[in-house]
Amino acid sequence: MAKPNSYVVLENYIGGQFRSCRSHIDAYDPSTGEVYCRVPDSGAEEVEAAVAAAKEAFPAWSERSPEQRAQVLNKLADLIQANLEDLAQAESKDQGKTITFARTVDIPRAAYNFRFFASSVLHQLSECSQMDHLGCLNYTIRCPVGVAGLISPWNFPLYLLTWKIAPAIAAGNTVVAKPSEMTSVTAWMLCKLMQQAGVPPGVVNIVFGTGSKAGSALVSHPEVPLISFTGSTATARLITELSAPYCKKLSLELGGKNPALVFADADLDQAIATTVRSSFSNQGEICLCTSRIYVEKSIYSEFLERFVAAAKKWRTGDPSDESNNNGALISKEHLEKVRSFVALAKSEGGIVHCGEGVDKLDLPERNAGGYFMPATVITGVSDSSRVMQEEIFGPVTCVSPFDTEDEAVSKANGVRYGLSATVWSRDVARVHRVARRIQAGLVWTNCWMVRDLNLPFGGMKSSGVGREGGRDSFHFFTEVKSISIKH
Numbered sequence: 054m055a056k057p058n059s060y061v062v063l064e065n066y067i068g069g070q071f072r073s074c075r076s077h078i079d080a081y082d083p084s085t086g087e088v089y090c091r092v093p094d095s096g097a098e099e100v101e102a103a104v105a106a107a108k109e110a111f112p113a114w115s116e117r118s119p120e121q122r123a124q125v126l127n128k129l130a131d132l133i134q135a136n137l138e139d140l141a142q143a144e145s146k147d148q149g150k151t152i153t154f155a156r157t158v159d160i161p162r163a164a165y166n167f168r169f170f171a172s173s174v175l176h177q178l179s180e181c182s183q184m185d186h187l188g189c190l191n192y193t194i195r196c197p198v199g200v201a202g203l204i205s206p207w208n209f210p211l212y213l214l215t216w217k218i219a220p221a222i223a224a225g226n227t228v229v230a231k232p233s234e235m236t237s238v239t240a241w242m243l244c245k246l247m248q249q250a251g252v253p254p255g256v257v258n259i260v261f262g263t264g265s266k267a268g269s270a271l272v273s274h275p276e277v278p279l280i281s282f283t284g285s286t287a288t289a290r291l292i293t294e295l296s297a298p299y300c301k302k303l304s305l306e307l308g309g310k311n312p313a314l315v316f317a318d319a320d321l322d323q324a325i326a327t328t329v330r331s332s333f334s335n336q337g338e339i340c341l342c343t344s345r346i347y348v349e350k351s352i353y354s355e356f357l358e359r360f361v362a363a364a365k366k367w368r369t370g371d372p373s374d375e376s377n378n379n380g381a382l383i384s385k386e387h388l389e390k391v392r393s394f395v396a397l398a399k400s401e402g403g404i405v406h407c408g409e410g411v412d413k414l415d416l417p418e419r420n421a422g423g424y425f426m427p428a429t430v431i432t433g434v435s436d437s438s439r440v441m442q443e444e445i446f447g448p449v450t451c452v453s454p455f456d457t458e459d460e461a462v463s464k465a466n467g468v469r470y471g472l473s474a475t476v477w478s479r480d481v482a483r484v485h486r487v488a489r490r491i492q493a494g495l496v497w498t499n500c501w502m503v504r505d506l507n508l509p510f511g512g513m514k515s516s517g518v519g520r521e522g523g524r525d526s527f528h529f530f531t532e533v534k535s536i537s538i539k540h
């Protein structure tokens with residue numbers, strides 16, 4: 054493996070200061086396959102120091118008014134916006150996503166997360182009830198919980214990390230966050246911006262490292278009473294076990310195997326253009342990506358032909374090239390895992406219409422060692438196949454026909470996941486009916502990825518526990534207390 058002469062060496066951020074770590078792990082540029090960055094390999098000692106700093110900062114931060122906290126969050130949002138280009142370049146290099154995606158989705162949303170929760174926290178109301186016959190007035194108050202443990206994945210590094218930090222600190226908690234060891238750079242850059250924004254020392258601490266060392270130390274720390282986790286269902290199981298002895302509050306945002314249901318009366322132009330985007334955006338590395346497309350039999354052939362033609366136009370290559378739709382997958386191991394699903398489909402009699410093994414990528418010399426894979430469309434795989442049951446998390450989608458609405462709903466629900474779904478139809482009654490029957494936390498009809506941050510976000514079944522979003526995040530990051538006063 055070729056290594057550049059000088060690495061970026063990251064440091065932990067604890068108590069408002071950058072602190073070096075004794076050992077480090079390599080992080081790769083997915084578009085070249087080269088190591089370009091060294092990430093602290095933190096463990097229990099670093100987590101202990103971060104929790105101590107967060108505990109010390111808690112009383113003063115939680116006593117500030119929501120308006121005072123919101124001012125700091127807004128300042129941080131301004132600074133992220135002012136540094137958008139640097140952050141986007143770093144995110145693209147670290148994660149493999151296209152520079153265009155990082156510029157237009159990841160970094161603007163990271164800034165907006167702070168702005169949104171700065172405002173949202175000012176508009177939360179408590180409840181009140183009268184019991185005049187007993188001379189009682191009852192009301193609720195909400196208090197920050199304490200030190201929040203935040204663990205985020207690699208697919209939207211800064212976007213998902215800030216989606217947790219912003220509501221946690223807006224509500225008056227202090228935090229210890231652990232980003233994915235594969236994508237730590239923008240979190241480290243955020244630490245410098247937090248210093249400039251006047252986030253008081255200890256309010257946000259970031260500890261870098263692996264899940265098995267730093268992550269599990271955070272989850273099993275007795276003085277961290279709540280954990281907000283986004284990542285895989287397998288890791289969520291471990292986190293649930295590790296935190297169980299302490300009865301921690303848990304929010305788990307997990308994987309998906311999201312269906313698209315395309316009915317014969319759908320606007321096919323829109324359905325195809327959006328389903329290509331929903332299947333392949335960000336290399337298919339979005340928990341909300343479509344990976345099973347069920348199409349009503351009468352339009353199946355037309356849909357498939359046009360969908361494959363559109364998928365072939367989805368350009369994959371150097372992430373820094375603005376004309377590309379997709380960049381590189383996160384790692385060599387992940388690329389191999391995604392490819393193994395295509396091989397499995399073939400071995401079971403599936404047909405690969407485009408992409409992996411069919412279309413050759415024309416990559417620049419410098420990207421020869423990168424982890425690229427073209428948009429891949431498969432048919433002829435049975436619903437019980439692992440290809441149709443497991444989350445692939447890459448640019449691969451399967452298309453399959455259905456006869457009736459009941460059959461479509463039953464296929465959509467026939468997996469252990471329940472994160473999101475899309476429904477394509479012009480029949481309003483059907484849209485309501487199907488949306489209600491689908492087991493998913495989010496159902497988009499005739500669109501995809503429309504997000505109002507006020508609304509609950511999260512999954513059913515193995516896709517998660519709890520919801521995030523304006524009021525839901527506020528509720529998660531606070532403890533509610535019911536108070537009764539007799540006069």
Ligand code: NAD
Nearest residue numbers: 205206207232233263264268269284285288306307308340
């Ligand atoms: P992952 O579960 O491997 O890792 C997520 C985070 O957990 C990382 O920071 C990792 O270091 C940490 N971790 C790993 N083991 C741990 C342990 N034992 N204790 C504590 N922390 C541990 O997930 P990933 O591969 O980084 O991300 C991809 C997954 O995330 C996919 O399944 C995807 O669907 C899911 N995801 C879900 C959402 C959502 O909102 N529902 C959003 C994005 C990604």
